[in-house]
């Protein structure tokens with residue numbers, strides 16, 4: 638269904654989401670998380686005020702466009718099957734993965750994918766980043782998990798993200814041989830997770846060059862995660 642057939646309040650929400658998603662894309666090169674046209678950010682447009690539903694839409698970057706060319710108007714709107722609803726260009730090649738996450742994780746409002754160097758190096762080894770930093774306990778509630786090797790082009794990547802993160806406290810998954818995908822209640826939270834996963838992947842990598850980092854006991858991880866998620870910054 639073309640965007641013009643949606644009610645005015647939905648079209649207004651789409652316009653606002655285009656502004657948000659375009660602005661958040663600038664954070665990926667700003668924090669050194671991508672090169673050229675790699676990576677993408679999306680946000681769910683909640684159509685039903687009662688809560689996330691199959692009728693929702695998503696806004697995502699156009700495929701193969703450099704970040705300096707991204708504008709709110711260039712953002713692409715799709716339904717949760719990945720079908721184009723509004724946009725002059727093809728949606729990101731990862732749209733199917735983002736859409737799958739939105740269909741199967743109703744609490745997720747934002748998805749980000751990058752190829753950030755240190756996190757992608759851990760993904761190349763299919764090695765979870767161990768929880769050896771209080772910052773990891775705060776942000777991820779434990780190790781950063783590895784998702785399965787999955788080819789682009791169907792639901793494989795999205796299924797791997799959901800199967801890995803459903804039931805996990807981590808908002809980030811390192812897809813084997815590919816790179817990080819992150820989720821959040823909105824796109825800003827998912828971008829923050831993408832920044833943090835690269836930061837801790839780098840720190841733990843450096844620590845490992847000099848010796849064996851010390852794991853944090855699980856009860857301490859639980860305490861740190863609970864404080865950070867429920868008290869910090871309130």
Ligand SMILES: O=C(CO)[C@@H](O)[C@@H](O)COP(=O)(O)O
Nearest residue numbers: 675676677700701729730789
């Ligand atoms: O990693 C992949 C595909 O999974 C890259 O092609 C992706 O980062 C960028 O593709 P798009 O420009 O969003 O189509």
